[in-house]
Amino acid sequence: MPLEFYVLLVMLTSFALAVFLGKFPIGVSLALSSIIGALVAGFGFPLRHLVEGTFAYLDPILIITSAMIFMEIIKETGALGEISRLIIIYLHNRPFWMLSLITLFIMFPGMITGLSTAAVLTTGAIVAPALMRLGIPRVQTGSIIAMAALFGMIAPPINVPVMIIGGGVDMPYIGFELPLLFASLPLAIITTTSIGYRYVKSVNIEKIKKDLPESQIDKHGFRLFLPILILIIFMLVTRLIPGKYTALGMPLIFAICCLSAFKSGKAFNYYKVTKRAIKNAMPVMGILVGIGIFIQIMTLTGVRGFLIVKTVQLPSFWLYVGIVVSLPIFGAISSYGASYVLGVPFLLALLGKSEIIVASGLTLIASLGDLMPPTALAGIFAAQVVGESNYFRILKNCLPYAAITALYGIGMILLANVLAKFLIL
Amino acid sequence: MNHHKSLAIFILLLSLILSYFSARSFLSMRENEKYYPSESNTKIKPLSDYFEGIKNTRGDTPVYLFENEQPGGTILILGGTHPDEPASNITTVCLMENLKISSGRVIIIPRANNSGFTHSDPQEGNPQRFYFKTKSGERWFRYGSRSTNPIDQWPDPEVYRHYPSGQKLSGAETRNLNRAYPGRPDGSLTEKITYAIMQLIKDEAVDLAIDIHEASPEYPVVNAIVTHPLAFDLTGEVVLYLQMEDFEFNLEQSPENFRGLSHREWGDHLQIPAILMETACAMHGRYHGSKNADKAITGLDRFYIEADKHELLSVPYPENGIPLKERVGRHLKTIQKILEIWNNYNPEKSIVVENIPDFFEMQEKGVGAFLVSGE
Ligand SMILES: [Zn+2]
Numbered sequence: 001m002p003l004e005f006y007v008l009l010v011m012l013t014s015f016a017l018a019v020f021l022g023k024f025p026i027g028v029s030l031a032l033s034s035i036i037g038a039l040v041a042g043f044g045f046p047l048r049h050l051v052e053g054t055f056a057y058l059d060p061i062l063i064i065t066s067a068m069i070f071m072e073i074i075k076e077t078g079a080l081g082e083i084s085r086l087i088i089i090y091l092h093n094r095p096f097w098m099l100s101l102i103t104l105f106i107m108f109p110g111m112i113t114g115l116s117t118a119a120v121l122t123t124g125a126i127v128a129p130a131l132m133r134l135g136i137p138r139v140q141t142g143s144i145i146a147m148a149a150l151f152g153m154i155a156p157p158i159n160v161p162v163m164i165i166g167g168g169v170d171m172p173y174i175g176f177e178l179p180l181l182f183a184s185l186p187l188a189i190i191t192t193t194s195i196g197y198r199y200v201k202s203v204n205i206e207k208i209k210k211d212l213p214e215s216q217i218d219k220h221g222f223r224l225f226l227p228i229l230i231l232i233i234f235m236l237v238t239r240l241i242p243g244k245y246t247a248l249g250m251p252l253i254f255a256i257c258c259l260s261a262f263k264s265g266k267a268f269n270y271y272k273v274t275k276r277a278i279k280n281a282m283p284v285m286g287i288l289v290g291i292g293i294f295i296q297i298m299t300l301t302g303v304r305g306f307l308i309v310k311t312v313q314l315p316s317f318w319l320y321v322g323i324v325v326s327l328p329i330f331g332a333i334s335s336y337g338a339s340y341v342l343g344v345p346f347l348l349a350l351l352g353k354s355e356i357i358v359a360s361g362l363t364l365i366a367s368l369g370d371l372m373p374p375t376a377l378a379g380i381f382a383a384q385v386v387g388e389s390n391y392f393r394i395l396k397n398c399l400p401y402a403a404i405t406a407l408y409g410i411g412m413i414l415l416a417n418v419l420a421k422f423l424i425l
Numbered sequence: 426m427n428h429h430k431s432l433a434i435f436i437l438l439l440s441l442i443l444s445y446f447s448a449r450s451f452l453s454m455r456e457n458e459k460y461y462p463s464e465s466n467t468k469i470k471p472l473s474d475y476f477e478g479i480k481n482t483r484g485d486t487p488v489y490l491f492e493n494e495q496p497g498g499t500i501l502i503l504g505g506t507h508p509d510e511p512a513s514n515i516t517t518v519c520l521m522e523n524l525k526i527s528s529g530r531v532i533i534i535p536r537a538n539n540s541g542f543t544h545s546d547p548q549e550g551n552p553q554r555f556y557f558k559t560k561s562g563e564r565w566f567r568y569g570s571r572s573t574n575p576i577d578q579w580p581d582p583e584v585y586r587h588y589p590s591g592q593k594l595s596g597a598e599t600r601n602l603n604r605a606y607p608g609r610p611d612g613s614l615t616e617k618i619t620y621a622i623m624q625l626i627k628d629e630a631v632d633l634a635i636d637i638h639e640a641s642p643e644y645p646v647v648n649a650i651v652t653h654p655l656a657f658d659l660t661g662e663v664v665l666y667l668q669m670e671d672f673e674f675n676l677e678q679s680p681e682n683f684r685g686l687s688h689r690e691w692g693d694h695l696q697i698p699a700i701l702m703e704t705a706c707a708m709h710g711r712y713h714g715s716k717n718a719d720k721a722i723t724g725l726d727r728f729y730i731e732a733d734k735h736e737l738l739s740v741p742y743p744e745n746g747i748p749l750k751e752r753v754g755r756h757l758k759t760i761q762k763i764l765e766i767w768n769n770y771n772p773e774k775s776i777v778v779e780n781i782p783d784f785f786e787m788q789e790k791g792v793g794a795f796l797v798s799g800e
Contacts, residue, residue, distance in 0.1 A: 163595030300550030302714030
């Protein structure tokens with residue numbers, strides 16, 4: 001075995017020791033194991049690389065932080081509770097359509113930003129109370145939100161992992177609408193209905209109504225929804241009228257929405273809410289920083305290349321196994337990272353099949369990375385949104401659906417050339 | 426003071442110290458390497474002379490003009506479009522420091538994306554500099570990033586829409602110089618730089634333009650000459666001659682539906698024959714092993730040898746790697762051949778350049794032998 005194998009072993013072992021014996025937070029453990037890996041590989045203490053690696057996740061960290069503040073604020077103003085009240089009152093007697101609509105609603109921010117976290121923390125947070133009041137247990141609600149957010153990230157019009165893979169092989173982002181819809185929508189509807197339908201098919205609406213929060217819209221009027229409305233408008237405008245003045249970036253958009261929440265509903269204290277949100281986001285920020293360091297050191301020491309070279313030379317059957325296993329595992333870092341590092345070599349290893357369908361299928365599998373611990377961004381935030389303290393319970397509940405998704409993705413790749421006839425116009 | 430508070434203060438202090446030292450390392454990227462252009466160099470102008478909009482930005486970059494009173498044509502050669510492709514910048518430096526011109530004009534921009542030279546890509550683990558031994562001592566060169574520095578252009582949109590075609594690419598490509606042509610005066614910094622280069626081509630009446638690149642050995646378009654249809658006859662003949670001399674090249678036509686590329690937009694908008702050249706750089710792809718400054722020079726990577734054995738690459742990757750001297754030598758050889766054929770067909774616009782380092786001599790002596798010794 002080459003040196004890189006042992007470096008990888010040392011990095012993984014020291015990570016596990018730091019987490020389980022040292023009881024360090026995951027982010028810190030990742031940083032420590034990276035430092036040890038660099039030392040073992042003979043790179044000393046590469047301060048510059050350690051710091052540089054973290055910058056890969058500066059933008060996601062800013063988006064997550066601002067989205068968390070936004071979510072806390074619309075919870076405080078009562079806007080969240082009000083929307084769940086409206087959903088229950090108007091849709092409770094049409095359970096299938098209600099679930100399908102809610103699914104699309106959760107997916108929406110993911111569809112237009114290409115970020116699953118954006119979906120979990122905005123529309124996911126908005127529908128969570130309604131789903132739970134309708135009788136869907138906490139864990140199942142979290143699973144619905146996490147899975148729908150993943151499919152939202154994959155669904156058109158914006159699928160950033162596909163664009164990242166395309167960037168590596170000069171494939172323009174054209175003709176992906178139908179394949180991506182095919183990759184996401186059926187799975188999304190099937191997943192949410194099979195998780196949730198049994199709980200909502202017959203609900204005792206009178207009993208639920210009694211527990212609903214008092215209507216805020218009667219007190220504050222439509223102003224209650226202003227922050228959410230502004231968010232939707234900004235998200236649409238940046239995409240429909242792209243240009244220098246509309247490209248604000250998600251963090252600034254969330255910040256504006258937070259300010260617009262002033263006096264929109266129940267009173268709240270900006271300082272306290274922000275502090276709470278940052279505290280909630282801190283572990284994830286730490287993980288992202290740690291992961292950034294970890295990958296940089298893996299790249300520097302050649303461990304990354306070692307893993308990729310060994311994976312892509314697998315023979316046909318094992319190549320597919322490699323795709324199903326390595327894409328989500330690497331995606332634990334982020335599905336973007338997995339697409340960047342592994343998506344391109346896999347696409348090249350599968351040359352001869354319709355590249356558009358293969359890339360769509362690969363990103364569908366890579367998206368599962370957002371459920372993969374330790375990062376599990378979609379899982380962690382879904383747990384936070386529904387108030388579940390142990391996000392592993394949500395991950396466990398998602399497992400069968402994740403497996404179906406992976407198989408579906410492999411199916412797309414296997415049948416790429418057949419599907420291409422129908423899906424590429 | 427309780428335990429928590431003192432721990433917090435300790436961590437804050439530690440972060441400050443680490444920040445100080447890493448900031449020094451990052452800021453050292455802003456120091457430019459020195460070039461020593463040959464006696465044929467008549468002028469050095471900032472690119473902002475052609476478009477004011479990039480003045481006093483890190484997008485501004487020196488343009489070297491090599492001219493002779495004997496009239497002739499004008500060729501533009503771009504290095505450093507992607508500052509993480511060492512053979513690109515080094516080829517232009519080798520040209521600048523050696524060439525003698527007896528008719529026509531050569532215009533060289535060695536650091537086309539100057540901003541990209543001032544940082545390195547997170548997660549790539551690249552070195553900040555690499556070194557050559559010259560006749561009397563060492564010279565260093567910059568290993569930069571593929572894209573414009575986010576300090577100069579940030580944040581990226583989620584989706585990059587190419588102007589004017591509207592083509593969509595991933596947001597990070599917003600800072601890719603070779604996706605930003607033809608650019609626009611009121612666009613992003615990257616678009617302003619490409620706009621300035623377009624203005625230069627117009628103002629200097631450039632007849633022929635070359636953009637030098639490197640790609641990973643697994644990238645489908647490598648060891649290639651990518652050519653705009655207007656240059657197809659020229660490059661076709663170039664490749665033919667090079668193949669007769671046992672240099673393998675793939676000739677590719679620049680794709681019609683992929684916008685923003687230098688060769689495509691130069692040709693389409695300014696009607697000049699435009700050419701892009703790629704060599705294979707082992708630090709570039711996804712199969713590479715550990716990274717260091719030496720690897721930029723030796724181009725030797727054991728995982729690439731393994732990948733080649735399993736037929737994962739687009740070019741042959743020999744046991745001794747693909748060293749920088751070979752890549753630079755290939756680029757220089759190609760440029761020489763392009764000029765030769767060009768002069769055959771355009772005698773009234775001929776560009777006669779001598780003293781371009783010879784491929785075989787470079788393989789023997791290394792790149793450093795063709796660089797001015799410096800101070
Ligand atoms: Zn390039």
